[in-house]
Amino acid sequence: MKIYCAKHGGFCFGVTRAIKTALDAAKEGKAVYSLGPLIHNRIAVEDLRKKGIITVDTIGEIKNKKVIIRSHGIHPDILKKLKKKNFEIIDATCPRVRRAQRYVEKLIKEGYYVIIVGEKDHPEVKGLLGYAGNKADIYSDQLKLKKRRVGVVPQTTLDIEHFNQVVSNLMGNVLEMKIYNTICHETILRIKEALHIAKKADLMIVVGGKNSANTTRLYQICKKYKRAYHIESVDEISPAWFADVKSIGITAGASTPNKQVQDVVKYLRKMFPK
Ligand code: SF4
Numbered sequence: 001m002k003i004y005c006a007k008h009g010g011f012c013f014g015v016t017r018a019i020k021t022a023l024d025a026a027k028e029g030k031a032v033y034s035l036g037p038l039i040h041n042r043i044a045v046e047d048l049r050k051k052g053i054i055t056v057d058t059i060g061e062i063k064n065k066k067v068i069i070r071s072h073g074i075h076p077d078i079l080k081k082l083k084k085k086n087f088e089i090i091d092a093t094c095p096r097v098r099r100a101q102r103y104v105e106k107l108i109k110e111g112y113y114v115i116i117v118g119e120k121d122h123p124e125v126k127g128l129l130g131y132a133g134n135k136a137d138i139y140s141d142q143l144k145l146k147k148r149r150v151g152v153v154p155q156t157t158l159d160i161e162h163f164n165q166v167v168s169n170l171m172g173n174v175l176e177m178k179i180y181n182t183i184c185h186e187t188i189l190r191i192k193e194a195l196h197i198a199k200k201a202d203l204m205i206v207v208g209g210k211n212s213a214n215t216t217r218l219y220q221i222c223k224k225y226k227r228a229y230h231i232e233s234v235d236e237i238s239p240a241w242f243a244d245v246k247s248i249g250i251t252a253g254a255s256t257p258n259k260q261v262q263d264v265v266k267y268l269r270k271m272f273p274k
Contacts, residue, residue: 001272002247003265004197009207009252010261012186014071014094015039019048021092022068026052032090033062035078036123038070039255040212042232062087072123073097075130096156097124100182101131107151108132112178115139117166118155122213125155139166148175156184157214157254159191159221186254187214194218194251195225201249203241204228207261208253215253222251233260234267242272 011019018038026032031052037045038053045055056062059078065087069079071094082089093101107114114136118125129136137143139152150170154163160183170177198204204222208215210232219230226249231237242248248268252261 001242001245001268002201003268003272004201004247004249005261005265006190006193006197006249006251008186008189008193009250010254010256010258012184012254014096014184015255017094018068018071018092021090022048022053023051025066025068025090030064030066033064033067034070035059035062035067035074036070037211038068038092039209040215040253041209041255041257041260042211043260044209044255044257059085066090069093070123071097073101073127074123075127077130094156096182096184097127100124100128100153100156100180103153103180103182104128104131104136104151107153107178107180108135110151110178112149112151113137113147114151114153115143115170116153116155117163118158119213122155124157128153128155139170141169145170145173149178150174150176151178151180153180154183156182157187157217158183159217160188190214190218190251190254191221194222194249197249197251198222198225198228201226201247202245203247204249204251205237205264206230206251206253207264208232208256212253212255215256218251218253222249231264234263237264237267239271 034055037055067087068090073093114132116128117139120138204226206219222228
């Protein structure tokens with residue numbers, strides 16, 4: 001059995017930075033609260049909880065006023081609220097997400113009608129909407145364009161092929177379009193490599209949280225080419241998957257700890273010794 005494992009799978013720069021920042025802050029003794037999971041990975045979040053990083057859904061649940069802002073960033077109204085209440089704020093917004101927030105602000109100031117391309121329920125997209133003063137729209141096929149000057153900002157983890165399609169759909173309806181390409185190069189690398197592996201392997205395994213948007217997207221891309229499975233841990237692997245299979249590809253989303261990927265590789269190597 002040939003096993004191809006992506007070199008660019010696992011934690012991205014922003015997630016690594018956010019986790020390190022949170023762990024350093026927790027070492028000071030007081031628990032650190034995260035509004036929403038620090039990363040979209042159930043197992044890793046549980047591990048972080050044991051180290052003093054606690055996930056909550058609302059400001060009211062934060063017991064010691066020490067809060068970390070996730071790599072996805074936050075809606076500016078929530079940030080204002082935290083500042084007003086004198087919270088100790090540890091800002092782990094990924095600099096690349098912060099850049100996208102600034103572009104949105106800039107476009108609004110320049111009078112563009114802003115369109116954000118991404119998942120409407122994703123925290124990064126909600127934050128971007130906030131930086132547009134809630135005046136932007138999220139792109140959808142049903143969006144009726146009445147504006148002539150349009151500014152477009154994609155979510156950092158968007159598939160570039162999808163973004164190209166959106167830009168070309170918008171093109172016919174506007175007079176002027178200003179595009180900031182905020183798609184993170186780590187996203188581009190992950191998708192490119194996953195596609196490359198999916199084309200040569202007989203079957204793909206995508207490792208990562210079922211609540212992780214970028215892992216789910218990698219899985220959807222892989223399954224266009226090959227039979228693919230999205231798993232959170234080795235326990236979900238079934239030997240029945242590998243009948244008539246000569247090669248397996250493994251990739252992982254930006255919020256998957258390397259250990260989870262390595263566990264899958266080790267498990268498969270044990271199942272199929274060289
Ligand atoms: S995918 Fe890129 S932009 Fe998003 S958190 Fe990771 S490094 Fe930052």
